[in-house]
Amino acid sequence: MALLEVNNLDVRFALRQGEVRALRDVSFTLDRGERLGIVGESGAGKSVAAFTILNLITKPGYIAGGSIRFDGQELTTLKPKALQKIRGNKISMIFQDPMMTLNPVLTIGDQMVECLKAHRRIGSREARNVALNKLRQVYIPSPEKRLDQYPHELSGGMRQRIIIAIALLLDPDIIVADEPTTALDVTIQAEIMTLLLELCEKHNVALILITHDLGVVSQVTQRTLVMYAGRVIEQGPTREIINDAQHPYTQGLINALPQMATPGHRLNQIPGAMPSLANIPPGCAFHPRCSFSKDDAGNLRRDCREQVPGFVTSGNCRVACHMVRDLVDSEPRDNGRSKTSQEVS
Template structure:
């Protein structure tokens, strides 16, 4: 049995004009020590999926259906009091902006000691010793000094290292990292991701990495989910999806990477934009932007505009697309022409 199992997760937001489905039938698993990436454009539902795991969705959002099972515990049916024993303790979360996570009026040491004492029956001296050890693990220089400093006295990269140290304080089974390097420059991003990967491997911690950066996903994760308009549209081993994407949306994301463009030419891009969740197109939500659905006469294919695609197996991946078989045949013919 997987450490974490999410089945047909349905998350909605109750608005005046009616309910909006932010997540639709999202299912995935995470094994102990495994690293999973969740990618997609802004508005795809990545962060909502992450927040749902610990029921951190603010009103008017709510989990309308499905199940979230962690180590035999049904998280979405647990009371708030019981769930607090899991949050931060067995499942930790790293948010996008460390300055929004850290309390500006408490020193780093006070915040780390407070976190430990909320979950463990230990003295302040013992808690401070553990906090110091975690700061050393995340390679914070002069950790004794940093414990008595405040967040505003530290650089962005230093603050993010401290957030990682706090996430590791209680030796969790899973860390959920929601765009953990968004506010950092490129060199610091690489250092933070390398550190996070090293720590997860050392402590056999499962990692769920939420990001829009396919480069980071390819280097850090073992499996990945691609989300679009609140639904998982492709999932499987990271290396297979990066090397041979099956869904037109995934292909578009990879083709939009700068290294995929011809030098001196405009970058490739997916035409159009993510649809509003309150006004999703019929059939496949991606069909208005898809370059593969048009027939010779320019009319869209009936299946793509009428029916939500079911998952089909393609190698070790699962893809929600009506066109998988046809696209595979098209690629085969092109390879034959080249050879």
């Protein structure tokens, strides 16, 4: 049994102009100690998926359907008090901006001690020693001094290290990192990701990394989910997705990386923009931007225009794309059948 199982997750926001589906039939698993990346453009639903795991979705948002099971326990139906024993304790989260996460009027030590006391029966002196040990683990220089400092007295990289230390305070089974290096310089980003990878491997902690940076995903994660307009459109081993992306959207993301452009020329880009979740196109949501959605005569394929693609298996990846389905169907079949999503679920 997987440590975390998410099945057919459906998240909606009840707005005045109508209901918006932020996540549509999102399913994935996470094993103990595994590192999973979730990638996609802004608005793809990455952060909503992360927040939903911890049930941090607030009104007008709500979970309309699906299941989230942690270590065999259903989380979507847990009462707030029971969920508090898991949130922060068994599943920790690292947010994008450390200055928004840390309380500016409390010292680092006060915040770490408060976190420990909220989940454990522990004295202030013991809690301070635990906090000090965690700061050492994330290579904070002069940790005794840092405990008595306020967030504004520290650099951005130092603050993010402290956020990681807080996430590790209660020895969680899973860390959810929502674009943890967005506000940092490139050199500091590399240090933070190296640190996060080292700590996860050392303590056998599972990691869900939310990012738009495929370069980071390729260096840190073992499996990757690619999301578009609230839906998973490709998932599989990270190396296979990076080296041989199947979905046209994933191919577009990889081609848009700076190193894929010819020196002196404009960067490659996917035409168009992510659709509004309030106005998702029928059929495949990516078809207005997809060069493969047209037939040889230049007309839109009917299936791309009208049918939401189901998953097919290509190699070790699952892909939701009509074109990939056609390619799989044209290959030699085992016992006269191609594999569908139902057969590999």
